[in-house]
Amino acid sequence: MRTVKVDATASTNSYLREFSRSMDLQEEILLWTDHQFAGRGQRGATWESQPFKNLTFSVFKRVRLFPVEKQFYITMAASLAIVELLKEFEIPRLKVKWPNDILAGNRKLCGILIESVVKNGKLDALIIGVGLNVNQTHFERAPQATSLALETKKEFELAQLIKKINPIFEKYVNRITRGDFEQIKVEYEAELFKKDRPALFSNPNGDRFNGMIKGVSEEGKLLLQHEDDAIRKYGLKELKMLY
Structure with missing residues (x-):
């Protein structure tokens, strides 16, 4: 998976969408920035992110032969990829809040926004957007937010995190491609916040x-x-x- 960095953008998802239109992308790309100034979340929410403090990135993947009814497996795989990364840093009480927020305890650490690219009425590609709170320690509009720095009392290099993320995402992309749906669902449900409570x-x-x-x-x-x-x-x- 090729990694591309832009200095700043309103939204990595929107940037990749326009980039894919102009370049007719065929390869998988992970595009990231350390300054996203108009990020979007679920239900039309905005994503609060201080410049150069957090990690915002999007993954572009062609899915022309992917069954439309299996789209949520992309969400499950992306959530599991982030959980696998964060477990490396021993973040306490990691869980996935349905459908795709990553929590540490009761506080939101990461959000995922997946958008479809449709051509001629058919699913053509998916853009997986991720906002991970890294070194930000104060949140004005998101009182239930947390970050890697708050949870570990350490600071992180954003470029080093991207290097760790890329192979993990590629692994889960490959699992989806080869149809490992049943096991992905089992693993996702095991990580669900408040499951069976x-x-x-x-x-x-x-x-x-x-x-x-x-x-x-x-x-x-x-x-x-x-x-x-x-x-x-x-x-x-x-x-x-x-x-």
């Missing part, structure tokens, strides 16, 4: 209810066991975990 949720109407996470469906919906023991599926916009 009572948790509080709310729906779009603001109603609160208790449930227990049992896993995810093939299409990436959350499988939630309710107090009546019924297991129901939920999409990203259908509920919010309160923690």
